[in-house]
Amino acid sequence: MSKFDRRGFIKLAGLGGGIVFASSLSRGFGLNALGSVVNYANAKVENDFYFVQLSDTHWGFAGPKVNPDAEGTLKKAVQAVNSLEEQPDFIVFTGDLTHTTDDVQVRKDRMSQFKDIVGALKVPTVHFMAGEHDASLDRGDTYQEAFGKLNYTFDHKGVHFIVVDNVSDPGASVGESQLNWLKADLKQQKADARIVVLTHRPLFDLYPDWDWSTKDGAAVIDALMPHKNVTVFYGHIHQENHHMTGHIAHHSAKSLMFPLPAPGSVPKKAPVPWDASAPYKGLGLRSIEADPKQAKYEIKEINVTGA
């Protein structure tokens, strides 16, 4: 029985989840191994752990044709995580916690409501990060009041996590100051350190005409490149995408409010309309099983249902 089975994902996987294997190593893993199966039976598991990624919850969005359950989807996701038999070590929210608004008071209210909802999560450790909807209109001032720092690091069971802010600048840059901070942090890490970068926008040019890039993302990737074991998890594009820049794997997550079309697949980017025959299609969360010794990350996509 796999660890996922033990952790009760089958209960959720019945809702249509899929497994992707990702690795920061390029030896036949990463993109080449999507959909394959890894046998963990003989692997030592004492350092293994898993965490859950939720993204682009856009609390405050209203659009019945896009998501008629805009006020219920995040709550269902919280229930889904709480229903896992074995709880994750921690949870990350990779940005766009709230939907943007010009009204500062409404922005504060949305963040407060969001915190109340996710306060129902059983897991005590939750790491937040901002999206452009949360932070770009006031350079992250309201976000920081509600959630704390925009960029920071934390360590967990041998993995060094780096949260990179590429949204508080409305021009979608990380900026020189943060780049220097990142380089200084990386200097403290060994070349083979297990590094996971959490961010909102893609660090590579996924589709810049749709704002799916970070202006100075190449400089971030250059800084990470000397490290052998780096994996990036991000949001922003409201769909799964798996991409390699050299040996660095980049994995985007689904949204918990509305899906977006595949990059460049339609003339204008706009939310994919709600499919009444398949409610919550294209929405979801994911679990990430980390095997620090092998520098591998097993991704399982989990759908949200209105059950």
Place this chain on the structure above:
Amino acid sequence: MNHKKRILLTGALLASAVVSGLLIYTKANAVPVERVIHITAKNFQFSPDSITLKKGEPVVFEISSGDRKHGFSLRAFGVRSDVLPGKASRIRLTPDKTGKFTFSCDVFCGDGHEEMTGTVIVTE
């Protein structure tokens, strides 16, 4: 013709020649006239949002904002500018290829930013 009149006549002829020469030089070296295309960014829209150009035709985009800070990015030609209220931004371009190209706002400006795009069509 006395000496004084001869000097005056020679001077007039020389001045005329200099002026004519300058006119010919200026005409030969004149900078092609650039067509100015005014674009307004407001309410999460560019107006106009479809612009037709001719390949090789030099143009100047003069972009102004009617509300807040925006950006104008035409990546296919490697040009961009911030667009600020009360100040026109100018981008010079001589398109060297034909086709349909997207321009977009690349400064997050609020709810509607994602759909703030337009098209440049370059014909032969």
